[in-house]
Amino acid sequence: MKRFLSFVLYTLFTATVVMAQSGQSGSGEDLLKALQESGRYNTVSVEADSLIMANYYKLLTSNKKTSGIPGYRIRIYSESGVGAKEEQQRQKARFLTLYPGIDAYNSYDEPFFKIYVGDCRTRSEALKLIDKIERNFPNPFWVPDYIVPKNAD
Numbered sequence: 001m002k003r004f005l006s007f008v009l010y011t012l013f014t015a016t017v018v019m020a021q022s023g024q025s026g027s028g029e030d031l032l033k034a035l036q037e038s039g040r041y042n043t044v045s046v047e048a049d050s051l052i053m054a055n056y057y058k059l060l061t062s063n064k065k066t067s068g069i070p071g072y073r074i075r076i077y078s079e080s081g082v083g084a085k086e087e088q089q090r091q092k093a094r095f096l097t098l099y100p101g102i103d104a105y106n107s108y109d110e111p112f113f114k115i116y117v118g119d120c121r122t123r124s125e126a127l128k129l130i131d132k133i134e135r136n137f138p139n140p141f142w143v144p145d146y147i148v149p150k151n152a153d
Helices: 002-021 032-035 050-065 083-099 123-133
Strands: 069-079 104-109 112-120 141-147
Touching: 032 069, 069 083, 083 104, 083 112, 112 123, 112 141, 123 141
Parallel strands: none
Antiparallel strands: 069 112, 069 141, 104 112
16 A cells, blocks of 8 residues: 555656646646546556545645745734724835835734735744834734745846
8 A cells, every 4th residue: 555655646746747847837736637637648547545535635625725835924903993994004004105115915804904014934034024114013923824925036
């Protein structure tokens, strides 16, 4: 069983590398289904335990729901009550004026209006951003989140 599972994983990895080298995007695509289709690649027949297949499709589904990569954002505002939404808009505009190169995101988690800023890949990057902004926005703190990475030009 271990050999078979190793073979399946090796086949999936090899197919991923082949797709990446050929310039095709594999995001959101069922790689197992693509391997089994005739004509696109050599036809592959995969026989696996039903639990392995169920977990494979569960992973595909959860990956489609999440966008971005794991990282950190900084929460600079969280209030509820009368006027909280308008204050959220004012604070976001103030932040974007002071730090034009850093993205800001509105959030509403009932009953709180929140503002998250930055797209930090590491905790140390988030802590540096906190040091940079805490003079103008008191009590910021980092929060794990899925971020949108910037392209390295």
